Amino acid sequence: MMKIDLVTIFQGILDGPFKESMIKRAIDQGFVEINLVDLRDYTHDQHRQVDDYPYGGGHGMVLKPEPLFEAIEDLKSRSGADQSRVILLTPQGRPFNQKRARELAEQEHLILICGRYEGVDERVRSTLVDEEISIGDFVLTGGELAAAAVVDAVVRLLPGFLAEEALADESFTELLLEYPHYTRPSEYRGMEVPSVLLSGNHGEIARWRRRQSLKRTLERRPDLLEEDDLLPEDKEYLEEIKKQQS
Numbered sequence: 001m002m003k004i005d006l007v008t009i010f011q012g013i014l015d016g017p018f019k020e021s022m023i024k025r026a027i028d029q030g031f032v033e034i035n036l037v038d039l040r041d042y043t044h045d046q047h048r049q050v051d052d053y054p055y056g057g058g059h060g061m062v063l064k065p066e067p068l069f070e071a072i073e074d075l076k077s078r079s080g081a082d083q084s085r086v087i088l089l090t091p092q093g094r095p096f097n098q099k100r101a102r103e104l105a106e107q108e109h110l111i112l113i114c115g116r117y118e119g120v121d122e123r124v125r126s127t128l129v130d131e132e133i134s135i136g137d138f139v140l141t142g143g144e145l146a147a148a149a150v151v152d153a154v155v156r157l158l159p160g161f162l163a164e165e166a167l168a169d170e171s172f173t174e175l176l177l178e179y180p181h182y183t184r185p186s187e188y189r190g191m192e193v194p195s196v197l198l199s200g201n202h203g204e205i206a207r208w209r210r211r212q213s214l215k216r217t218l219e220r221r222p223d224l225l226e227e228d229d230l231l232p233e234d235k236e237y238l239e240e241i242k243k244q245q246s
Contacts, residue, residue: 002032002107002158005075006147007068008114009050011036013144022162023155031161034151037075042067051117060118068124072111081109086130088113088120089143089150093132096150100133104150105157112150114143175224179212211237218242 006014018024018034026032040048043066051061076084085107094100104110113120113129125132135146156162182193196208214234217224218241225238 001030002105002110002155003079003081004032004034004110004112004151004154005037005079006035006112006114006144006151007037007039007071007075008142008144008147009039009116010114010142010144011038013142014148017148017152023152026155026158026161029161031158032155037071039063039067039071042070042074054118058118062118063116063120063124065121065123068113068120069128072113072128075111076109079109083107084109084111086111086113086128087150088115088125088129088132089134089146090115090119090132091134091137091139092119093134096133096135096153098153101150101153102157104154105159110154112143112147114147116142175217175226175229176213177216177221177224179209179216210234214238215241 008014014036018027023032023034027034039050043049049064050067051063054060054062072086085104087110089112113124119125133146133150135149140146182197186193186198194208196204199205214230214237218238230238
């Protein structure tokens with residue numbers, strides 16, 4: 001079972017996301033244990049202070065090193081895991097993607113530090129943190145929502161939790177966006193489901209879906225297309241689309 005500890009000073013933000021849907025099911029079925037850790041529990045003053053003014057001046061506050069060091073060291077010692085991976089959620093981090101989610105899903109113990117204010121003391125970043133993750137080129141008020149997104153992406157990929165067939169065709173699994181989906185009714189307000197999906201010809205359906213994924217990726221996220229990973233017929237189809245668009 002994977003263990004995930006989230007270090008935060010605003011536990012209430014994270015109360016909801018893990019009590020619903022797939023994450024709750026993963027917890028109930030014993031695939032993951034998720035703990036919300038109050039950073040203030042590792043302070044030793046009557047005000048339970050976790051932040052202070054930055055040396056050198058400037059706006060905002062910085063999370064202090066003492067409670068973070070004590071929290072991470074305590075969580076590691078109590079985890080029972082052979083190895084723990086400490087992740088700081090920060091806009092400066094490495095962009096998070098599906099590939100990284102799959103890699104993290106193989107870990108035994110994750111500790112996610114939810115950054116706040118102007119960030120953490122640099123000694124935390126340079127000494128305690130194994131990697132920094134960003135969920136996009138924008139700034140949130142804190143790392144809690146980013147941490148929830150990472151946890152959601154990782155937990156659903158835990159071995160044995162969801163069927164591999166259910167994950168195989170998802171967006172980014174092969175660095176392609178997922179193909180369009182349709183359901184009943186077959187015609188609605190003059191809009192019809194593509195006839196190939198009603199044909200029962202699984203080979204043609206697979207071919208249509210592959211081409212739709214390629215087309216959608218080219219139109220929306222061309223940066224994802226890696227020529228070396230494409231089949232010759234994929235490249236030929238993409239060239240046809242480019243010619244039509246020129």
